[in-house]
Amino acid sequence: MKIFLIIIIFLCCVLIGINIKSYFIKRKTFYQNLNFFCENLFNEISFNNQKLSIIVRNNFYNFNEDFNTILLSFEDFLLNKISKKDFEKSLNKNLYYLNKTEIKSLLNFLYSIGSQTKEEEIDKIKKFIKHINIPIKEENEKTKKYSTLYFKLFIVLGLAIAIIFI
Amino acid sequence: MLSNIFPQNFYLILNKTPIEKITEIRIRLLKKIVVAIGSKYFYLSEDGLTGNELKAIVAEKTLIEDIVKKACENSVYAYDNQIKNGFLTVCGGIRIGLTGEVVFDKNSVKTLKNINSLVIRVPHEIKGCSLPIMPYLVEKKFLNTLIVSPPGGGKTTMIRDIIYQLSQKSYCFNVLLVDERFEIANCFNGQATLDIGNFCDILSGTNKNYAFENGVKNLKPDIIATDEISNAKDYDSILYASSCGVSILASIHANGIDDLKQKTDFKILLENKVFSRFIILSQNDYPGKIEAIYDENLRLINL
Numbered sequence: 001m002k003i004f005l006i007i008i009i010f011l012c013c014v015l016i017g018i019n020i021k022s023y024f025i026k027r028k029t030f031y032q033n034l035n036f037f038c039e040n041l042f043n044e045i046s047f048n049n050q051k052l053s054i055i056v057r058n059n060f061y062n063f064n065e066d067f068n069t070i071l072l073s074f075e076d077f078l079l080n081k082i083s084k085k086d087f088e089k090s091l092n093k094n095l096y097y098l099n100k101t102e103i104k105s106l107l108n109f110l111y112s113i114g115s116q117t118k119e120e121e122i123d124k125i126k127k128f129i130k131h132i133n134i135p136i137k138e139e140n141e142k143t144k145k146y147s148t149l150y151f152k153l154f155i156v157l158g159l160a161i162a163i164i165f166i
Numbered sequence: 167m168l169s170n171i172f173p174q175n176f177y178l179i180l181n182k183t184p185i186e187k188i189t190e191i192r193i194r195l196l197k198k199i200v201v202a203i204g205s206k207y208f209y210l211s212e213d214g215l216t217g218n219e220l221k222a223i224v225a226e227k228t229l230i231e232d233i234v235k236k237a238c239e240n241s242v243y244a245y246d247n248q249i250k251n252g253f254l255t256v257c258g259g260i261r262i263g264l265t266g267e268v269v270f271d272k273n274s275v276k277t278l279k280n281i282n283s284l285v286i287r288v289p290h291e292i293k294g295c296s297l298p299i300m301p302y303l304v305e306k307k308f309l310n311t312l313i314v315s316p317p318g319g320g321k322t323t324m325i326r327d328i329i330y331q332l333s334q335k336s337y338c339f340n341v342l343l344v345d346e347r348f349e350i351a352n353c354f355n356g357q358a359t360l361d362i363g364n365f366c367d368i369l370s371g372t373n374k375n376y377a378f379e380n381g382v383k384n385l386k387p388d389i390i391a392t393d394e395i396s397n398a399k400d401y402d403s404i405l406y407a408s409s410c411g412v413s414i415l416a417s418i419h420a421n422g423i424d425d426l427k428q429k430t431d432f433k434i435l436l437e438n439k440v441f442s443r444f445i446i447l448s449q450n451d452y453p454g455k456i457e458a459i460y461d462e463n464l465r466l467i468n469l
Contacts, residue, residue, distance in 0.1 A: 049243070052239070
């Protein structure tokens with residue numbers, strides 16, 4: 001019974017470590033995907049004058065599952081298949097690893113695309129790419145620094161608890 | 167069709183009107199919204215159409231912005247060219263005329279900002295409306311034809327039906343449609359949303375100069391059809407295509423044959439007898455009413 005309990009505590013510590021690690025990785029991947037999406041958006045608008053819903057659809061499956069889900073619901077919102085409220089709900093649910101300010105900034109960007117002239121759109125996307133370069137760098141550093149560190153720390157913690165119990 | 171351009175709340179109100187009969191909606195900033203059924207105008211109220219000015223709905227700026235954004239499929243930048251020319255053509259052939267502040271850059275229009283008025287014209291396909299005049303237009307080959315009417319006279323509907331008739335198996339002409347303003351075939355993502363028959367190729371969104379020259383060289387059309395010729399460049403393109411042995415079907419804004427004679431640049435086409443048939447349409451009883459047909463010598467042909 002005691003050994004079984006120790007194994008459970010150890011596994012819990014490992015799971016917490018994995019979750020913390022994946023939190024950092026997910027944030028990093030999200031910003032990288034967002035940057036890649038914005039670059040695609042920039043190219044499609046500058047050179048092809050492509051419509052927004054088509055750009056979004058063409059970008060499906062270029063990204064990981066989280067980001068694809070966002071793109072799918074954004075397309076549904078653009079095509080009036082879901083309301084603004086449902087779109088925001090879906091974003092909040094899928095991007096639980098972003099804080100409120102980050103989600104608000106993303107929503108502001110998504111809502112603002114497509115309402116201006118080509119030059120203004122290009123300018124806006126350029127600025128947004130510049131703006132998200134800061135969190136990309138930060139998240140890269142954080143992932144390097146903390147993701148493995150926390151993972152290892154929780155394994156050590158699990159082992160320590162196990163040793164103490166034994 | 168109209169649900170594609172209006173916000174849901176506004177569309178629900180429009181649904182209280184005989185929506186299929188609407189021909190025109192005029193939305194002006196902070197003014198009462200006007201709806202036309204045929205050639206009669208009504209105000210739009212929360213309960214549908216009304217003659218009572220006090221009940222009429224006033225257009226807010228957000229309504230105009232929402233309509234423009236929705237009509238552009240949330241991609242205003244993709245419609246830059248149309249907007250700076252003062253119009254939008256939406257899926258289903260709905261035409262939206264725009265007014266606002268014109269921004270100039272080096273003598274050319276850069277864009278239209280602060281849009282304050284929308285004239286939404288709903289097309290009505292009338293299959294067979296050209297049948298009574300078809301025998302006058304085809305003698306072995308298609309005779310160069312010009313459709314003449316004031317705005318709202320039914321030129322586009324008539325041209326669309328003539329093209330449809332010509333590009334059916336019975337006539338079997340290869341028609342090149344130069345749809346500069348997307349009004350005739352209303353190509354949407356490359357696909358015509360209005361029926362223009364089986365023998366028709368469509369060049370959309372381009373000026374007539376480019377389309378006529380390249381069309382003659384590359385597409386070997388029997389007939390080139392286009393809407394609203396209006397300036398010397400357009401007339402030159404028609405002269406060029408006509409001299410290449412291609413038949414022409416076009417339309418022009420004028421109130422009748424006398425108005426046409428007064429157009430200075432147009433005289434070159436009259437003198438060269440480029441057009442063999444002039445179809446005069448009027449709005450007197452209903453849009454698209456065929457008033458008269460003239461031949462190349464501007465002599466009236468008895469209908």
